[in-house]
Amino acid sequence: MDFDLSEEQLMVRQMARDFAEKEIIPTARQLDREERFPWEILKKMAPLGFLGAGTSPKYGGMGLDWVSYCLLTEEVGRASFALRSIISAHMSLTAQTIEQWGTPEQKQKYLPPMCRGEMLGCFATTEPNIGSDVANIETAAVKDGSHWVLNGTKMFISNGGVAGVALVFAQTDKSKGYRGLTAFLVDKGTPGFTARDIHGKLGLRASNTAELVLEDCRVPQEAVLGNDVGGGFRMAMSAFDKARLCVASGCVGLAQACVDASVEYAKNRVQFGKPIGGHQLVQGIISDMILETEAARLLTFRAACEKNKGKPATIETSMAKYYSSEVAFRAANNAIQIHGGYGFIDEFPVERYLRDVRVATLLEGTSQIHKLIIGRDALGINAFS
């Protein structure tokens, strides 16, 4: 077992950290206040290769190994969890799914502009009536000659209002259950396809979340991902295996930001004649935060190492995502506790950390869903059915 990072991995982390400190952290509060999508930052990230971090160099990406990819998303998550969600939807959910399952023509059409940041991607399984139960998606696609006609609504779609392409999951044969799901690449501007931004979010205000409406939306057969009618469920699960790791590492980054902010504050804030960090109960909170953050990081790296061996690492990834998201939420809550009243206002970043990370135990599988995935693996009993 080797816990050391390679030269290349250290370089990726340093590059991402430098970028985050120079370009992301200084504007994070303002973007959150103004609910403004960070186009300027994405434009600066693209030439560095960050928008194609997990995509193969053949299509203009960096082709990073999974540990490097986690280091990159950890640094982004430390700086802005909203930006992390944009990157995860674009890269892990959409680009990497196109690369794994797409036809050569689909990869050539979408991946180079996605790596260059000229086109963002989004991924749509969730619907108004269907969230965790992905197999029972209601959006329907009906064959009409050489085309498919899509009807349905997608809910809570990250990047939905700004993406150039949406990976939309629809039922092509309801009688087959999850084997009747198919993934479609729907381009922005396709007649019958509209996006409506969702406002009033608790957190991730500097990201875009939208409702997608498909009304008699006609797409050609070439829009079927991998030309594989009925292969959608497998594709969606493979996308979750990747994006969950991105959530896990982003949560490690956010938990680390909570630790750093709390240590700094506890060294400088004086009460009862000494820094609050000198009070044992405050030290106890910080020690627990550090321990949990480190444990979450190790679980995340373990899943990444398994993926580097070419395995999907579904269970390892599930454990990393479940644990890291709960840890990050606790860390953000504790960071506010340590900051006292100042933690409640946006003069300090910890209130944003809490609002932003609240979603992490919900998306890419809720904590309850991950318990059932881990439990199913241990017991051999499927609690979903």
Ligand SMILES: Cc1cc2nc3c(=O)[nH]c(=O)nc-3n(C[C@H](O)[C@H](O)[C@H](O)COP(=O)(O)OP(=O)(O)OC[C@H]3O[C@@H](n4cnc5c(N)ncnc54)[C@H](O)[C@@H]3O)c2cc1C
């Ligand atoms: C900001 C944001 C961004 C998002 N981005 C995307 C995106 O890009 N693409 C996309 O497709 N979706 C996206 N989502 C949707 C997200 O993935 C869903 O919210 C999530 O899957 C949960 O679905 P739901 O909200 O319908 O909750 P439900 O599935 O209705 O769950 C509600 C509650 O019931 C519990 N529950 C459900 N089933 C079980 C069970 N079998 N056993 C025990 N408990 C259960 C859940 O754990 C939860 O506590 C996003 C959501 C948000 C808020």
